Amino acid sequence: MKFSELEECPFCGHEEFYTNDYYRGTSAYLQRFDGGEANDNSQMYDGLFHIQGKKAYCANCWSYLGNTMTDTLGKRAERALKEKE
Secondary structure (H helix, E strand, C coil), rough: HHHHCEEEECCCCCCEEEEEEEEEECCCCCECCCCCCCCCCCHHHCCCEEEEECEEEEECCCCEEEEEEEEEEEEEHHHHHHCCC
């Protein structure tokens, strides 16, 4: 099975995962003089360079699931899937 074929975490069944992404650059965050946020801060990420992480982890149990770039499952995740069958 490939990572892209996963529908949930094989360990806990959670439907979300995360990668540790990396950012570099500068940002302008607009604020109001009364201390509130400006109406539109959509440009605040424009000056950032984003590198997406390769390793995927469950957002609930933090278990390593696999590699998103090579589309492969981790060995432990493969074993967990086989045990569910």
